[in-house]
Amino acid sequence: MEYEDKAGRPSRPPSPKQNVRKNLDFEPLSTTALILEDRPANLPAKPAEEAQKHRQQYEEMVLQAKKRELKEAQRRRKQLEERCKVEESIGNAVLTWNNEILPNWETMWCSKKVRDLWWQGIPPSVRGKVWSLAIGNELNITHELFDICLARAKERWRSLSTGGSEVENEDAGFSAADREASLELIKLDISRTFPNLCIFQQGGPYHDMLHSILGAYTCYRPDVGYVQGMSFIAAVLILNLDTADAFIAFSNLLNKPCQMAFFRVDHGLMLTYFAAFEVFFEENLPKLFAHFKKNNLTADIYLIDWIFTLYSKSLPLDLACRIWDVFCRDGEEFLFRTALGILKLFEDILTRMDFIHSAQFLTRLPEDLPADEVFAAISTVQMQSRNKKWAQVLSALQKDSREMEKGSPSLRH
Numbered sequence: 001m002e003y004e005d006k007a008g009r010p011s012r013p014p015s016p017k018q019n020v021r022k023n024l025d026f027e028p029l030s031t032t033a034l035i036l037e038d039r040p041a042n043l044p045a046k047p048a049e050e051a052q053k054h055r056q057q058y059e060e061m062v063l064q065a066k067k068r069e070l071k072e073a074q075r076r077r078k079q080l081e082e083r084c085k086v087e088e089s090i091g092n093a094v095l096t097w098n099n100e101i102l103p104n105w106e107t108m109w110c111s112k113k114v115r116d117l118w119w120q121g122i123p124p125s126v127r128g129k130v131w132s133l134a135i136g137n138e139l140n141i142t143h144e145l146f147d148i149c150l151a152r153a154k155e156r157w158r159s160l161s162t163g164g165s166e167v168e169n170e171d172a173g174f175s176a177a178d179r180e181a182s183l184e185l186i187k188l189d190i191s192r193t194f195p196n197l198c199i200f201q202q203g204g205p206y207h208d209m210l211h212s213i214l215g216a217y218t219c220y221r222p223d224v225g226y227v228q229g230m231s232f233i234a235a236v237l238i239l240n241l242d243t244a245d246a247f248i249a250f251s252n253l254l255n256k257p258c259q260m261a262f263f264r265v266d267h268g269l270m271l272t273y274f275a276a277f278e279v280f281f282e283e284n285l286p287k288l289f290a291h292f293k294k295n296n297l298t299a300d301i302y303l304i305d306w307i308f309t310l311y312s313k314s315l316p317l318d319l320a321c322r323i324w325d326v327f328c329r330d331g332e333e334f335l336f337r338t339a340l341g342i343l344k345l346f347e348d349i350l351t352r353m354d355f356i357h358s359a360q361f362l363t364r365l366p367e368d369l370p371a372d373e374v375f376a377a378i379s380t381v382q383m384q385s386r387n388k389k390w391a392q393v394l395s396a397l398q399k400d401s402r403e404m405e406k407g408s409p410s411l412r413h
Contacts (some may be wrong), residue, residue: 008318014340017099035141066132124240131327132241135328137248146216146247154215192231194317199375209238214234232309233250236310236317256331259307271401272397277336279385280381281340284340284382285340285347287351295358297359301359305363318371323332323338333383333391341378342362342374342377
């Protein structure tokens, strides 16, 4: 029009079709709408049939676009409704935990109502408190003891950084090289702990807290020292508890029989745990068990990492915390039940894989595992074999192992 004004030619009035397009309530953002445009003046006009056909095509596109928009709006509305339901459910659960369960912990924690609520996941705002109560404090660790251990750890760090050779009495038998190696390993592992969160990296808000707990533990239990995997357990506790309370829970958690067997690398006891796991593996998933046997895929290949970090490294953090919830309720048995649930969830995939691909898959699980699907799979796992529960099977295997060691001295080596 501007060109025509300059050329002294009258501009053409807008076509009726252009007016129609301007009055449409909804129009897809697409250049396909150009099919309604009239052809340039130097070209023949569209035949009536072609114009009608184009108009029908355009109206069909508008209709499909409206349908897609409506479907997307319904999806967003459904998501919002579900999120509101989840938030309302969490809010109600928080009230129940704070007002009914926690004040009456000793009498209520083992009731069916609480156990059912527990299975659904503990609300984050009360999770730390519930974990502390469920883990307990059999070691009778106080905040003052934590401060003492932390002070000793800081003194040791200063001594090592300045090249000092002072050895504390409780460190007799542990060389300066061992202590320095442990310190360096802690530094390395802290930076590798949940790297995507960045909160445990150097300069992050939880870096010093994590360093303090791990350092204090090496002073509290020099016979155990620091072992890779501990940093993930301590980090999860820090996210839910204050530093001193996290240290108390951490120390008591690592003192449990299963964790102590793994972190002290008690090979005999670790093998017994693996043997017990395989009893229930064969019971629940005979086809996959036979497939793994055929491919020589042993339980230690994938279980060690899962048990060492209590799934916090292998699973999404929110899912790992739900695993921790029930682990605090049911103890070590649930760690192995969870493993069977994961295997069951991916049974069809794993039975088609060879040794290498199965090992790679299980040591690097999908990052988008839905919690509901995992727990649905776990719920179908039966932790009973020939009328024997987990503890009974484990105890029988431990007894057999001890008797074999007594009968065959060569097995001790």
